[in-house]
Amino acid sequence: MKIKPPVPPALRKRRRRDLRVALAFLAPWLIGFAVFFLYPLLATLYFSFMHYDGFNPPTFVGGRNWHYVFTVFPYFWPAVRNTLWLVIVMVAARTVFGLGIGMLVTRIKSGAGLFRTAFYLPYLAPPVAATIGFAFLLNPGTGPVNHILGDLGLPQPGWFNDPRWSKPSLVLLGLWGIGDLMVIFMASLLDVPTEQYEAAGLDGAGPFQKFRYVTLPNLRPIIVFAVVTGVITMLQYYTPAIVAGQVASGTISGSGQTYLPGYPDNSTWTLPQLIYNLGFQSNDDLGSASVVSIILFVLAMAFTSLLMRRNSGLMGED
Amino acid sequence: MSQTKGSSAAAGEAARRRRLDWIAVHSVGIAAALFFVLPFVFLFLTSVMSDSQALSGGLWPNQWVWSNYVNIFHVPGFLTWWKNSLEYAVLGTVFTVLSSVPVAYALAKFRFPGRRLALMAVISMMMLPPQVVIIPMYLFWTNQLGLTGTLWPLIIPMIFGDAYSIFLLRQFLLTVPTEYLDAAKVDGCGEVRTLLKVVVPMVRPAIAAVALFQFFYCWNDFFGPQIYAASNPSSWTLSYGLQTLHSAHHTNWNLTMAATLLVMAPVIIIFFFAQRAFIEGVTLTGVKG
Numbered sequence: 349m350k351i352k353p354p355v356p357p358a359l360r361k362r363r364r365r366d367l368r369v370a371l372a373f374l375a376p377w378l379i380g381f382a383v384f385f386l387y388p389l390l391a392t393l394y395f396s397f398m399h400y401d402g403f404n405p406p407t408f409v410g411g412r413n414w415h416y417v418f419t420v421f422p423y424f425w426p427a428v429r430n431t432l433w434l435v436i437v438m439v440a441a442r443t444v445f446g447l448g449i450g451m452l453v454t455r456i457k458s459g460a461g462l463f464r465t466a467f468y469l470p471y472l473a474p475p476v477a478a479t480i481g482f483a484f485l486l487n488p489g490t491g492p493v494n495h496i497l498g499d500l501g502l503p504q505p506g507w508f509n510d511p512r513w514s515k516p517s518l519v520l521l522g523l524w525g526i527g528d529l530m531v532i533f534m535a536s537l538l539d540v541p542t543e544q545y546e547a548a549g550l551d552g553a554g555p556f557q558k559f560r561y562v563t564l565p566n567l568r569p570i571i572v573f574a575v576v577t578g579v580i581t582m583l584q585y586y587t588p589a590i591v592a593g594q595v596a597s598g599t600i601s602g603s604g605q606t607y608l609p610g611y612p613d614n615s616t617w618t619l620p621q622l623i624y625n626l627g628f629q630s631n632d633d634l635g636s637a638s639v640v641s642i643i644l645f646v647l648a649m650a651f652t653s654l655l656m657r658r659n660s661g662l663m664g665e666d
Numbered sequence: 667m668s669q670t671k672g673s674s675a676a677a678g679e680a681a682r683r684r685r686l687d688w689i690a691v692h693s694v695g696i697a698a699a700l701f702f703v704l705p706f707v708f709l710f711l712t713s714v715m716s717d718s719q720a721l722s723g724g725l726w727p728n729q730w731v732w733s734n735y736v737n738i739f740h741v742p743g744f745l746t747w748w749k750n751s752l753e754y755a756v757l758g759t760v761f762t763v764l765s766s767v768p769v770a771y772a773l774a775k776f777r778f779p780g781r782r783l784a785l786m787a788v789i790s791m792m793m794l795p796p797q798v799v800i801i802p803m804y805l806f807w808t809n810q811l812g813l814t815g816t817l818w819p820l821i822i823p824m825i826f827g828d829a830y831s832i833f834l835l836r837q838f839l840l841t842v843p844t845e846y847l848d849a850a851k852v853d854g855c856g857e858v859r860t861l862l863k864v865v866v867p868m869v870r871p872a873i874a875a876v877a878l879f880q881f882f883y884c885w886n887d888f889f890g891p892q893i894y895a896a897s898n899p900s901s902w903t904l905s906y907g908l909q910t911l912h913s914a915h916h917t918n919w920n921l922t923m924a925a926t927l928l929v930m931a932p933v934i935i936i937f938f939f940a941q942r943a944f945i946e947g948v949t950l951t952g953v954k955g
């Protein structure tokens with residue numbers, strides 16, 4: 349049996365003092381953590397088992413809200429399917445495109461700064477503004493994109509107004525704002541030791557083999573990072589989906605307003621929109637909204653823990 | 667003789683390959699640049715079209731109606747949205763920086779039991795989708811404090827530190843050599859003085875990056891104002907109000923595009939002045955400091 353050696357009193361005193369100083373610095377955040385994270389999380393879990401409309405006191409209903417969300421609420425599975433689609437297509441497209449643009453930028457010799465700025469700027473456009481801009485550019489009637497496609501004699505898709513094209517249109521918007529991934533990929537591409545490329549060149553490797561056997565292995569952690577954070581972003585995908593639907597359908601959300609969520613034809617529903625719809629749009633079903641919240645939380649935390657484990661840099665133990 | 671000829675031919679070949687490579691890379695670069703820049707160009711061209719032309723479409727303005735940029739300010743509420751967006755972004759940024767720096771410092775440099783746990787809590791909070799806790803938070807701000815219809819439910823929490831900012835600052839603070847801190851302590855500085863006199867001046871770029879990110883976050887926030895401010899149009903921000911222009915105000919596309927570009931403008935102008943700090947910050951978010 350192992351016996352823990354007693355902690356010398358002087359050390360114990362120092363540790364207590366360290367903790368006190370640390371607590372003083374952490375105090376505001378600890379309050380924030382309790383009030384804006386821990387409490388609402390527990391309350392959400394509690395509400396998910398209650399019938400609650402926000403006015404009358406909540407009553408316990410067991411698993412009824414869960415049953416309702418999974419089997420009755422008509423928009424849950426469309427939202428899950430859309431999210432899955434976005435997780436696969438959007439994340440893959442953005443990662444590949446971000447890597448491609450990052451590689452392009454590192455190879456451009458003339459006017460590099462100008463190119464970099466041009467590629468980066470769209471990422472800065474506020475999401476609402478960017479989405480409205482794309483809803484205009486892609487609007488089937490008078491938008492410039494279909495105008496040009498028409499002049500070229502190409503087919504003119506319905507973009508945000510066509511359920512088959514609404515998500516691809518969102519991907520297009522996501523690719524336009526690739527700046528964040530471009531910068532991250534660019535930085536790590538420049539970190540790849542040049543000797544490795546030279547050595548591969550001496551072994552007779554062509555550009556594709558160099559990419560496959562030098563670039564990719566070196567970039568592995570950053571690709572994992574991009575994919576996992578991409579998935580987390582897609583789980584909470586909200587603003588572009590809701591704004592594109594509203595502008596394309598000519599309606600708006602907000603209290604006292606009606607709009608067609610998921611427009612067109614339920615093709616843009618995402619999980620957070622369900623919470624908004626159940627909790628704030630005439631349904632007043634806070635219990636069922638909480639069920640979706642818990643599902644979203646579990647999914648987000650699952651991928652976050654992946655990030656904490658896979659990506660040692662995130663925790664950065666010095 | 668023949669040998670030098672051969673090597674000069676090889677050198678010529680290499681130069682030709684390099685030239686072709688240059689042309690290929692820059693052609694792809696220009697094509698990509700078009701994809702990123704053309705949307706801005708079309709938005710701009712539409713923003714200076716006449717009302718009648720904006721209704722019918724077309725790529726190039728028949729006449730350049732610069733007054734659109736004046737008229738958009740006559741749309742009811744547009745000026746109020748600017749005021750509210752600025753208020754939210756400025757207060758939010760100041761509060762966040764003031765409250766997050768000490769927390770990040772403690773997490774990066776103090777040794778205390780539960781340090782790792784505290785860091786994991788910060789990361790969890792950072793990754794929490796804001797919609798997850800919105801039901802209890804809305805009830806809290808509405809029933810307990812009666813602040814729904816204002817932007818305070820979005821600003822006040824920033825007094826208590828912002829997880830993302832804390833995380834980013836901590837990553838940067840890890841790179842500050844502990845010897846500097848020890849030297850300050852030897853000189854008789856307490857933790858507070860060490861932070862203010864030694865640490866803060868050293869991490870100014872990181873603080874600038876965090877301030878920029880937070881300003882942009884507030885400026886761009888759509889979900890928050892939609893939940894708390896939607897019921898009261900005098901609290902709307904630009905990001906919320908903008909999407910009501912075309913639909914609810916029946917504003918024509920030309921004015922809507924002028925407004926859209928105006929909403930993008932501050933962010934892009936700030937970026938040009940603070941490019942360095944910004945890019946540094948983005949790089950910091952991906953693995954390692």
